Amino acid sequence: xxxxxxxxxxxxxxxxxxxxxxxxxxxxxxxxxxxxxxxxxxxxxxxxxxxxxxxxxxxxxxxxxxxxxxxxxxxxxxxxxxxxxxxxxxxxxxxxxxxxxxxxxxxxxxxxxxxxxxxxxxxxxxxxxxxxxxxxxxxxxxxxxxxxxxxxxxxxxxxxxxxxxxxxxxxxxxxxxxxxxxxxxxxxxxxxxxxxxxxxxxxxxxxxxxxxxxxxxxxxxxxxxxxxxxxxxxxxxxxxxxxxxxxxxxxxxxxxxxxxxxxxxxxxxxxxxxxxxxxxxxxxxxxxxxxxxxxxxxxxxxxxxxxxxxxxxxxxxxxxxxxxxxxxxxxxxxxxx
Amino acid sequence: xxxxxxxxxxxxxxxxxxxxxxxxxxxxxxxxxxxxxxxxxxxxxxxxxxxxxxxxxxxxxxxxxxxxxxxxxxxxxxxxxxxxxxxxxxxxxxxxxxxxxxxxxxxxxxxxxxxxxxxxxxxxxxxxxxxxxxxxxxxxxxxxxxxxxxxxxxxxxxxxxxxxxxxxxxxxxxxxxxxxxxxxxxxxxxxxxxxxxxxxxxxxxxxxxxxxxxxxxxxxxxxxxxxxxxxxxxxxxxxxxxxxxxxxxxxxxxxxxxxxxxxxxxxxxxxxxxxxxxxxxxxxxxxxxxxxxxxxxxxxxxxxxxxxxxxxxxxxxxxxxxxxxxxxxxxxxxxxxxxxx
Numbered sequence: 001x002x003x004x005x006x007x008x009x010x011x012x013x014x015x016x017x018x019x020x021x022x023x024x025x026x027x028x029x030x031x032x033x034x035x036x037x038x039x040x041x042x043x044x045x046x047x048x049x050x051x052x053x054x055x056x057x058x059x060x061x062x063x064x065x066x067x068x069x070x071x072x073x074x075x076x077x078x079x080x081x082x083x084x085x086x087x088x089x090x091x092x093x094x095x096x097x098x099x100x101x102x103x104x105x106x107x108x109x110x111x112x113x114x115x116x117x118x119x120x121x122x123x124x125x126x127x128x129x130x131x132x133x134x135x136x137x138x139x140x141x142x143x144x145x146x147x148x149x150x151x152x153x154x155x156x157x158x159x160x161x162x163x164x165x166x167x168x169x170x171x172x173x174x175x176x177x178x179x180x181x182x183x184x185x186x187x188x189x190x191x192x193x194x195x196x197x198x199x200x201x202x203x204x205x206x207x208x209x210x211x212x213x214x215x216x217x218x219x220x221x222x223x224x225x226x227x228x229x230x231x232x233x234x235x236x237x238x239x240x241x242x243x244x245x246x247x248x249x250x251x252x253x254x255x256x257x258x259x260x261x262x263x264x265x266x267x268x269x270x271x272x273x274x275x276x277x278x279x280x281x282x283x284x285x286x287x288x289x290x291x292x293x294x295x296x297x298x299x300x301x302x303x304x305x306x307x308x309x310x311x312x313x314x315x316x317x318x319x320x321x322x323x324x325x326x327x328x329x330x331x332x333x334x335x336x337x
Numbered sequence: 338x339x340x341x342x343x344x345x346x347x348x349x350x351x352x353x354x355x356x357x358x359x360x361x362x363x364x365x366x367x368x369x370x371x372x373x374x375x376x377x378x379x380x381x382x383x384x385x386x387x388x389x390x391x392x393x394x395x396x397x398x399x400x401x402x403x404x405x406x407x408x409x410x411x412x413x414x415x416x417x418x419x420x421x422x423x424x425x426x427x428x429x430x431x432x433x434x435x436x437x438x439x440x441x442x443x444x445x446x447x448x449x450x451x452x453x454x455x456x457x458x459x460x461x462x463x464x465x466x467x468x469x470x471x472x473x474x475x476x477x478x479x480x481x482x483x484x485x486x487x488x489x490x491x492x493x494x495x496x497x498x499x500x501x502x503x504x505x506x507x508x509x510x511x512x513x514x515x516x517x518x519x520x521x522x523x524x525x526x527x528x529x530x531x532x533x534x535x536x537x538x539x540x541x542x543x544x545x546x547x548x549x550x551x552x553x554x555x556x557x558x559x560x561x562x563x564x565x566x567x568x569x570x571x572x573x574x575x576x577x578x579x580x581x582x583x584x585x586x587x588x589x590x591x592x593x594x595x596x597x598x599x600x601x602x603x604x605x606x607x608x609x610x611x612x613x614x615x616x617x618x619x620x621x622x623x624x625x626x627x628x629x630x631x632x633x634x635x636x637x638x639x640x641x642x643x644x645x646x647x648x649x650x651x652x653x654x655x656x657x658x659x660x661x662x663x664x665x666x667x668x669x670x671x672x673x674x675x676x677x678x
Contacts (some may be wrong), residue, residue: 033520035510037501043601044500044534047615050608088509097480097503097530104478104532118613118637122533126405126496131403132467133409134434137467140446141436166635184434195444199457206421206459213419247457251421258420270419277418278462281440 031077034089038070041096048103059102066095106194124177128161131180138187147194154183203247210254213273214238216312217261220269223314233260269311272319276307279330284328289337300329394465398491402483402499406474406534411467418462425454427462428485429472438465483529487522494519495531498616503530534612597626597670606674607654613637614647618656621670630659630666 045063049055069092076085135154142149157180164173218234237260241253261270283304287297303326310319397413404648416423425437430452437445437456447456456464480502483493490509495501495518505528509521520529530655598606600622604615620636621628628636634644648668651657655674660667 033508036511037504037508041502042498043530044502047534047604050604051610051615089507092503093504100480100502100530100532101478104480121558126403126407129403130407130409130434134436134469141438141442143443181638186436188436191444192446198443199446199459202459203421203457209460210419213595236447251521254421270382273416274419278415281418281462285440 008068028121031082031085033076034085035070035073037074038089038092038096041093042070045096045099045103056102059099062095062099062102066092066099069095118125121165121168124161124165124170124173127177128158128165128173131177131184132158135180135184135187138184138191141191142187145191145194145198149187149190151187153283154180157183200247203250207241207244207250207254210257211238211242214241214257216308217269219312220314223312230260269316269319272307272311272316275323275327276304279326280304282330282334286333286337292337293333296329296333300326300333303329354624361449367389395489398487398489399494400473400485400491401494402474404473404496406476406481408470408473409467410470411465413463413465415463416458416461418458418460421457421459423456423458423464424465425456427454427468427470429470431471433471435466435468438467439463444551461677479532481531481533483531484527486526489494490521491524492519492521493529495529496533498533499531500534501529501531504528517530530612532638534616596661597622597672598674603656603670603674610652610654610656614651614654617647617651618670621657621668627667629662630668633668 045066049059071086073085073088073092076082076088076120135151135158138149139151141147142151157176161173161176161180164170164176171312214234215238218231218238221231221234234257237253237257241250241257244250244253279300283297283300286292303322307319307322307326310316310322394415395412396415397411399411401409401411403409410428412425414423414425427449432449432452432454435447435449435454437447437454439445439458439461442465445452445456445458445461445464454468455465456466458464473485474481476482481499482503485491497516499518501518505526506522509523511521512519593620600615600619603618603622606609610618616637617633620633624632630644630648633648637644648657648659648666651668652659656671658669658671660669
């Protein structure tokens, strides 16, 4: 045991460390992307330099270094040496960034009308693109939720703003964008008014679901021989929650229950409960997909029921073990869907 | 005289039996803490770790950078279904157009407070949030810098006509969507420096055909790409391969059959072209060598007179020809350039 312990500890520490970084490890670098980016940056800088009357020796020297790094990157890719490719990529980009800053620091030529116009157009275009995306998302939600919001004025203003930017009427375009912001904000408020009504239904469903979980928790507390006072507090909290009518009240009562659970260290099963709920939602979603393996879905659902039963009986370790198997199975199902 | 042996103080071995003030540290694990207890503790941590990681984690993150430096963030987040609400940490304080939805697309009530947003989830296990933010991009001189501390791998769509000139991370993949670069980057601190200019013509590397292609296939694809580049691309390939450290200004007459000259060659032959004129040339080249003047106006959001002047300027430089087509001006890149006077 004594001889094995240090190795076991090492393996465990390594497994814990790598558990945290596993999502990154799955990422596969594409070395061609590195080369493409470096060549784009290099060409851009060469173009900038070629349009200048004079270029300092420092910049010329750096550009040479950058080109050497770019060549080395290409060589590394040919040799399939990923580490070296990464190193040369970072070095090349560092040099090109430095050159860009040096070029940017040079005293600039007075801005022409055309340049100013171009900057204004870019700013307005960015603003308009953002508003269009926002309005589109509101339209989609409104359609989906069947909320009656009139977007015709917004549509018309979007067309006007586009034309105004194209024609160079920037002051008018600014005004139009302000109107658009105000109207899209009104549309959002209409969505919120509608969602408030719907939220109370969802809160009620959530409370009912929570009551079921609370019943299981009270049963667990009894099985585990918790003091009568704890059980009474939980039962009172259950009663309060079942009588709560408004959304605010429901949130308040649930917060109280969470506090009681923390106070009496009854949160042991919460994490498992949460994960089981997440998996149930995933299974529901997967069930609707054509061609999915229904046997596997049904088997997973049975496992969910088993875990819930284990939690009621206070068998946390078994529940946790089964949850791990279930998680793996669901991952496989997701991959195959 | 007797030679004394010098020994650094830190290398002197302590004499363990030298008095009560010294405490033996050897074997402290066995005597005080007990390795099995540590082992059991670590097993519990290792067992719990996958479960802990599954809550409140970012499942997807996509960022779109707009030309004015504002940014749109789209994030899919797994949340704890036992909680009545969820607080999303935002990437800054200047937030516009925040919208939260359930995984089914339902609109969720939310409130933004500085760099957080509280979303009423009521048992939902996944939320989708969209918002615009003005804190992720800064500008110094001509250089724009995008910075983010990303909790997961993420995609970023760069603005049109932007060229990346600096990058702190190693990209996972790169693709071009509608003239915009979409880059996938790893989690953690990432910084991208970019400037606006005309898009660079394709480098002599075939764009990725598949995200899952292996490293081994790279050379084959590069080779195939080069072979397929054709006569027109050969000139550009040759120039890029050489990577001349100093850009030389060429004034010789160049002729390549009837095809329009590629943008790079034109820029070398006409080094005094303005940046905005170069953007027009690049667009014409990518558009098959020609475009209507009205198309150029729409593309560059330029007023009629500004674009007319730009086109006339390019004609004076001998870079383009202007022809009439259906009462409109058709702008065509020349297939050869005369020597500069």
